[in-house]
Amino acid sequence: MAEYKTLKVNPIKSNSSVFYLYLNRPSHRNALSRDFFDEFPKALKSLDQNPNVNAIILAGAGDHFCSGIDINTLTSITQSADRARTNERFRREIKYLQAAVTALEECRKPVIAGIHGACIGGGIDIITACDIRYCTEDAFFSVKEVDLAITADLGTLQRLPGIVGFGNAMELALTARRFSGFEAKEMGLVTRVFGSKNDLDGFVARIAEEIAARSPLAITGTKAVLLKSKDLSLDQGLDYVATWNAAMLLSDDLKEATSAFFQKRKPVFSKL
Known part of the structure; x- marks a missing residue:
């Protein structure tokens, strides 16, 4: 695995197809630096293209998920005499910066957010681009940008209303309330709330393992079709999934799932 300044990547256990992707600046409450948006x-x-990865858990190292964008990232643009330039x-x-967040949706593998502590500003941008979200009961959230005299611009205003x-x-975006x-x-915004981080981590790992054990063609297809269908009418969405399944349905995964059902065993699917 590659080494990163702001992230940490590792499998949840040896030989698992579920990988953790940690926001890894705990001393800064995982504030999003310029390096984060590069990495x-x-x-x-890398995880998307790795055939040994079937599901990803996004979490925060330390006491918080993400305290938002690092203010130094916002002030890094140099001024020139030409205002237009x-x-x-x-x-x-x-x-x-937007593209770094949208990369969550572009990743074919499902991304599950496990949220604890603060999830503020840019943290909301990130989790709204994830596929499933869970949190602890002590987690707290804020669409914070108006308090910084900013219009949120990394995806929250586009994705949050649909959720x-x-x-x-x-109301959340105008008040910036916690x-x-x-x-x-x-x-x-989240599907379930857990009493402790241990409970959260255990449940998320189990759900991720269950997803990872299913047909990777079916899982990636389901994510792709759901995301695409958000922007389509019902008729267009039905036509899109018909075209998708015309290309993908008749697979070895379907044969294996059918055989496993009749043989009363767990299916074993090839890597994607």
Whole structure:
């Protein structure tokens, strides 16, 4: 595995196809530095292309998941005498930072977020791009950007309404208020809340292992079709999945799943 300044990657146990991807700046409460935005898409691409990886757990090292973007990342743009050139360069930088978060959706393998402690600002951007989200009861969240005189620009305003509803997203984004893990569950931002980090970690590992044991073609297809269908009408979505399954359905995985069912055994699928 590659070495990173801001991340840590390792399998949850030897010979497992589930890998942890840790935000790994615990002394900074995992604030997102410029190095993070360079490294995160590279790490996801590496995991995506690794045939030994079937599922990814995204977590934070230390006491918090993520305290948001490092303020030094926001002030790193150099000014020039030409205002237009400064603005164009700043827009390119924002698009670069956005791409690092969107890499979560572009990763074919499912990404499960296990959230504890703070999940603020850029942390919300990240978890809304994950496929499944769980948290501890002491986790807390905030769409913090307006408190910093910023319009959130890395994906929260685009993804959060589809998860918690437009009204909830508007209220959270305009007030920047802190909300709890239980409220996050009530709104649908997370699926379950756990009493301790040990309980969270154990459950997430078990769910990830269960997903990783299924047909990788079916899992990657399900993620791809769900993400695509968000932007399509019902008829368009049905047409898209019909085309997808026309290409992917008649696979060795289908034969193996059918054989395993009749033989009353667990299926064993080839790597992707």
